[in-house]
Amino acid sequence: MNEETGLDTDERADHGRRVLSRERIILTAIDFVDKRGLTALTMRRLGRELGVEAMSLYRYVNGREDLLEGIVDHMVAQLHLDPDRSELGPADGWQAYLQWLAHGVRALAREHPNVFPLIATRHPAAPWLRPPLRSLRVVEDFLTTLITRGFSDDRAVLAYRAFSSFLLGHLLLEASLLGAETGPAEEPLDEGASDVPNADQELSLDMFPHVQRLEAQLSEDHSAPEFERALEDLLDRLDREITE
Amino acid sequence: MNEETGLDTDERADHGRRVLSRERIILTAIDFVDKRGLTALTMRRLGRELGVEAMSLYRYVNGREDLLEGIVDHMVAQLHLDPDRSELGPADGWQAYLQWLAHGVRALAREHPNVFPLIATRHPAAPWLRPPLRSLRVVEDFLTTLITRGFSDDRAVLAYRAFSSFLLGHLLLEASLLGAETGPAEEPLDEGASDVPNADQELSLDMFPHVQRLEAQLSEDHSAPEFERALEDLLDRLDREITE
DNA sequence: ACCTGAACACCGTTCAAGT
């Protein structure tokens, strides 16, 4: 296997006559979701994007579910390619590692806000893999790093759980804000065009004075500082735990 | 409107000749998702469940998206019906209120683990509504409670954001664990039956010694105490914020 | 070896038609 491309070398020697590959399909799918949203991703449309009939994909991908799984795996695997990782020597503490990892996952969420919900909500393959840190390699890395830096087994597992919850909550919300634009084809849908007893809570804002008054502040996006602040609090909490 | 049934009284006087109503459709849909999972929910299947053709639903529901919206609204609205709410007088502090609210949302997630991802990931109607506290009434309640107990506007908004992230991260993970059973028809799918270059990470566990050794501990479910612990930490943090 | 045409069962949704 070629480390860089993930393709067998004899496939690459094929002068590109081979149009499809699992790698290319997954990359195209991620690109497609980035641009048009998750719900728009269809085997048939993805085929068209690749200049091929939908049925051809089934040679490389075990159906739609497997395609989604492949997308998630590919995304999470990116964490290992982060160049900054090499700057982290054994001399650095676990806090530096968790900072690095947290920012790596956050970068993923910000680059692919439409894909992140997939990472966040698909059922992991095993009960001890929790979103968004859902890869054996990443979890192994996590545990070794903490344990070699003084965490007991129990504390390391606790930290993994707490860290997962933290990332999930903050990044899913942040991705949701970013993805709202690209989302599922946000139709204008002019008001009152429906004759359905909608029970719609278009109860006017007047009934909710605080929300109305604070609407602007509620809409502000302070994702970055809030993320940093909450991350530091989490690290402090973990620090207190291991020394208590 | 009848407070208990949510039906107009003249509808109830109709001797039940009217089979359908938005209320009944949504309740049946929630029940269906609880039992068979979100992906199984189909307009046609839901119609069959109600003893009716799928097309009939369109008189009460503006298509599938609106149905999902209705489900989310109905679930979140349940928070106001919590009987314990009445035990919270103005004498109780904001901490008691946030404890009550957190446990209310957690109860929702545990009772409907297959529905919770919907609450967590659907784009809110407005940018200042964040999952899972995505209803005007709930947010208004949140803000008034905190502000009348000494929070400044800014602190209250910060608290809303932090609280949302906290609930989302913890409860989505917890619901995911519970929902794994009922989930999307988890097929056995015997190993090796596929000829696809899966790049499957069935790299044996031997390569991940820490994960292997801690597998049992990683699989343990300590949702309840972890939730309580993290909630208290959050409340402490908010407390520190307003008094600093 | 790799891609496709045709086919199947199933979707969401619309609308004219039934009662």
Add this chain to the structure above:
DNA sequence: ACCTGAACACCGTTCAAGT
């Protein structure tokens, strides 16, 4: 007023057939 039949465009997926 409420439900349905028929139809349309679109799904995912299989498999025999083409090259």
